Amino acid sequence: MRSTVIKSVLTLVVLGAVFVVTFNPDIYKAGLISAYFSLAVACGAIILLNIRPYLADAVLVVCGAVLLALADYFVFGFDRYIMSVFSFLGLSAIAVLGVRSIWADGREQRILLCGFIPLVLFIFSEWSATSLLDLTEKLHPRTLDLFLYHFDGSLGVQFSFVLGKMFVQWPWLRTISLLFYIGLPIPLTLVYVRHLVRKGTSALPIIITFLIVGPVGVIFFNLFPAAGPLHVFGKAFPSNPLASEQLRHLLLQPIPMHALRNAIPSLHLTWVLLAWWNSRGLSWRTRSTAFLFLFFTILATLGSGEHYLIDLIVAVPFALMLESLKSIRSRRREALTCFSFGSGTVLLWMAMLRFAPDFFWISPIIPWTLMIATVVASLWLKRRLAIQPIASEQAQDARQEHELVATV
DSSP, X not given: OHHHHHHHHHHHHHHHHHHHHHHOHHHIIIIITOHHHHHHHHHHHHHHHHHOOOHHHHHHHHHHHHHHHHIIIIISOOOOOHHHHHHHHHHHHHHHHHHHHHHOOHHHHHHHHHHHHHHHHHHHHHHHHHHHHHHHHHHOSEEOHHHHHHHHHHTTSOHHHHHHHHHHHOHHHHHHHHHHHHTTHHHHHHHHHHHHHHHGGGGHHHHHHHHHHHHHHHHHHXXXXXXXHHHHHGGGTTTOOOOHHHXXXXXXXXXXXXXXXXXXXXXXXXXXXXXXXXXXXXXXXXXXXXXHHHXXXXXXXXXXXXXXXXXXXXXXXXHHHHHXXXXXXXXXXXXXXXXHHHHHHHHHHHHXXXXXXXXXXXXXXXXXXXXXXXXXXXXXXXXXXXSOSOHHHHHHHHHHHHHHHHHO
């Protein structure tokens, strides 16, 4: 009896929280109609229908979304936006997922909770991301964009401007790339939930890694604040880059700028790279989805003018550093090596970009060699990290997967 009362109260709390979020006009305007936030919320449907691929749950989600939309549009009189539809689907799925988690038992309840709780944390992190970036801007009113732009110029090719011109010439490529860019939560959610279905709670380190990318990334944004060439050149991007000779003699100094500090390292690339790495062992559909997001995110980060090429290069050892954290607790030598290399390489790049920018202009061979070495060494270390340390762990995962298939 007591258990039933507690579960009933928790059910009311979950449903009440969904209603508060849905019917709050400030949350609606600031989040539920936002492309990024609405897709993060919509991932609730991905999690629910992967854990419980049942028609009844799908019908509940759709019916709940319709009721929430009707209430917002016709009862509360909110303006209609296409992205709000994704929010309503996600909120409805969160309600169903939360209630199912409360009333389930045993392993099924653990799996549902492992889907529900990280989802709520992920949505909260998405909501708080802008505040953290705004704080970074207040702490650093000037950015170091000129130093990054100066480095990219030493390569002989301004890749952000090249991709930007391609986006202008082929609008369809820009549209597709930006859709993948905005849809970042999808591959993260898909990779995690597929591992969750297969491995159970042993998949938790994957979502923990995804969740800490943002907070750790903000720390590095404060070490080297930058915003991207679009915010430096404005309407002149991507048609009017500086000539090589102008770049060589560019006066490097911090410049005032009103824009989010999110340039180095590129967290978008970090996330999709981690999704691709962690899709190993999953179905070809999931692997293909993760790769498509990786490919088009690279195009979007550069072509949109939000990042310099060096941002993407530094993101590789940054991703390696975060990926290694999953194995550090086992004190594997490979994990400690990866963490040390990843963190050290990121900090070394930042130091050289800030305090030795002319070094890269001695010859284009120098920056190209350093970039290639950074990526190759990071991928090689990641490959070593991916090797299973002992066969018994593989057998344990196989047993867990077999038990979950039988019970979920």
